[in-house]
Amino acid sequence: MLPVSDVEAIILNLVQPLNAEHDIEIVDLLAASDRILANPITSQLDFPHWDNSAMDGYAVRYVDVKQANAEQPAILEIVEEIPAGYQSKTTIQPGQAARIFTGAVIPAGADTVVMQERTSREENRVLIQVAPQPQEFVRRKASYYQAGNQLLPAGIKLKAPEIAVLAAAQCPQIKVYRRPEVAIFSTGDELVTPNTPLQPGQIVDSNNYALATLVKESGAEPLLLGIVKDNPDVLQETIAYAIANADIVLSSGGVSVGEYDYVDKILEDLGAKIHIRAVAMTPGKPLTVANFPQQNSAIYFGLPGNPVSALVTFWRFVQPAIKKLAGLAEGWEAKFIKVRSRDELRANGKRETYIWGKLNLVAGVYEFYKAGGNHNSGNLINLAQTNALAVLPVGQTLIAAGEEVQVLLIAAV
Numbered sequence: 001m002l003p004v005s006d007v008e009a010i011i012l013n014l015v016q017p018l019n020a021e022h023d024i025e026i027v028d029l030l031a032a033s034d035r036i037l038a039n040p041i042t043s044q045l046d047f048p049h050w051d052n053s054a055m056d057g058y059a060v061r062y063v064d065v066k067q068a069n070a071e072q073p074a075i076l077e078i079v080e081e082i083p084a085g086y087q088s089k090t091t092i093q094p095g096q097a098a099r100i101f102t103g104a105v106i107p108a109g110a111d112t113v114v115m116q117e118r119t120s121r122e123e124n125r126v127l128i129q130v131a132p133q134p135q136e137f138v139r140r141k142a143s144y145y146q147a148g149n150q151l152l153p154a155g156i157k158l159k160a161p162e163i164a165v166l167a168a169a170q171c172p173q174i175k176v177y178r179r180p181e182v183a184i185f186s187t188g189d190e191l192v193t194p195n196t197p198l199q200p201g202q203i204v205d206s207n208n209y210a211l212a213t214l215v216k217e218s219g220a221e222p223l224l225l226g227i228v229k230d231n232p233d234v235l236q237e238t239i240a241y242a243i244a245n246a247d248i249v250l251s252s253g254g255v256s257v258g259e260y261d262y263v264d265k266i267l268e269d270l271g272a273k274i275h276i277r278a279v280a281m282t283p284g285k286p287l288t289v290a291n292f293p294q295q296n297s298a299i300y301f302g303l304p305g306n307p308v309s310a311l312v313t314f315w316r317f318v319q320p321a322i323k324k325l326a327g328l329a330e331g332w333e334a335k336f337i338k339v340r341s342r343d344e345l346r347a348n349g350k351r352e353t354y355i356w357g358k359l360n361l362v363a364g365v366y367e368f369y370k371a372g373g374n375h376n377s378g379n380l381i382n383l384a385q386t387n388a389l390a391v392l393p394v395g396q397t398l399i400a401a402g403e404e405v406q407v408l409l410i411a412a413v
């Protein structure tokens with residue numbers, strides 16, 4: 001049994017990110033949210049594109065108004081009105097100003113904008129009541145970004161701010177990494193689909209549904225291979241198909257020590273190198289991780305069958321692997337935050353222990369509440385509505401109510 005941190009390192013080492021030249025798709029910007037940028041983006045445009053006004057007011061020459069005050073306002077002749085979207089036609093001379101609006105191009109000759117509220121108007125003249133700072137309210141050309149520099153790096157996830165930047169940079173279509181393909185199947189003679197009336201001894205397959213949902217949430221494409229009987233030939237056929245057609249394979253069940261736990265044996269027959277067989281964690285002790293050095297780069301995760309164990313191992317190990325494979329340049333590791341636990345948390349100290357519960361916002365601070373009900377890895381019922389896993393390291397048997405604990409976020413809080 002390997003420690004969790006060793007298992008994490010082995011897995012992340014096995015994962016090779018998708019190829020930035022071959023594993024790409026070109027998508028419209030509006031379809032690009034949550035996709036991962038495959039190329040760095042450089043723009044030939046400066047931001048701002050030209051000197052423009054940050055206020056509705058008057059474009060002036062600083063030297064003309066630097067002494068202005070309410071008793072002795074500077075009085076300037078208005079020679080032009082410049083709405084946003086128009087190019088000025090004049091050059092501001094000494095004693096002159098242009099009426100200007102937010103976003104409009106600063107006219108030649110002017111270097112400063114006085115906001116409207118600090119002025120008064122007498123027909124064609126403006127009275128500047130307050131001296132501005134030099135260059136005040138001018139958004140200088142290229143002061144946000146200079147053409148030719150890198151605007152966005154490769155390997156970032158595109159959210160609203162990045163998509164806004166790409167739109168502004170006139171990139172209506174962009175290269176993103178394709179979504180990783182993740183084959184998913186459940187193993188077990190006892191399993192039936194949710195629409196099958198149960199015979200004695202049967203169990204509804206929930207793992208395929210949970211894993212398909214998590215795979216999609218992680219930005220990958222599920223390839224659903226259904227329920228596979230505990231029959232070595234069928235299982236071997238399914239595994240061979242899955243590794244040939246996916247980047248990652250997730251099976252659940254059949255990885256423990258029982259008579260019908262065939263997964264490891266079949267992987268070996270197929271030429272797999274098995275890197276992990278068991279992890280010192282609970283839930284999630286029986287976890288098989290393998291790859292196929294002679295065939296391709298597919299990584300096989302044989303997740304434990306117990307419903308909570310399958311999901312905990314997904315959150316802890318598979319999700320970071322998918323994120324790294326998907327081309328994310330950084331931030332794929334599982335992230336923990338420290339919060340106070342409202343409830344007492346107990347473990348036997350022998351394996352790293354994951355306790356499911358919920359982060360609640362109390363007076364502006366998140367606190368961990370252990371889920372009520374039975375904390376058995378076969379009980380998926382009280383996993384509903386949780387969003388965090390509290391982690392007790394090996395050797396720690398108690399976190400008293402009110403003490404701090406590390407938690408892994410498993411859903412948005």
Ligand SMILES: Nc1nc2c(c(=O)[nH]1)N[C@H]1C(S)=C(S)[C@@H](COP(=O)(O)OP(=O)(O)OC[C@H]3O[C@@H](n4cnc5c(N)ncnc54)[C@H](O)[C@@H]3O)O[C@H]1N2
Binds near residue numbers: 191204206284
């Ligand atoms: N003698 C030992 N027995 C077990 C050990 C052990 O160390 N020694 N480990 C236990 C632990 S911990 C776990 S976790 C399970 C893992 O077992 P498998 O991965 O071999 O899974 P199965 O035996 O196929 O099933 C276990 C359990 O989960 C239910 N299951 C399976 N698939 C699904 C599914 N798709 N949807 C819903 N439920 C599923 C299955 O019916 C079993 O109840 O082994 C322990 N045993």
Ligand code: MOO
Binds near residue numbers: 285286306377378
């Ligand atoms: O690891 Mo098992 O996952 O404890 O139930």
Ligand SMILES: [Mg+2]
Binds near residue numbers: 255261
């Ligand atoms: Mg078993």
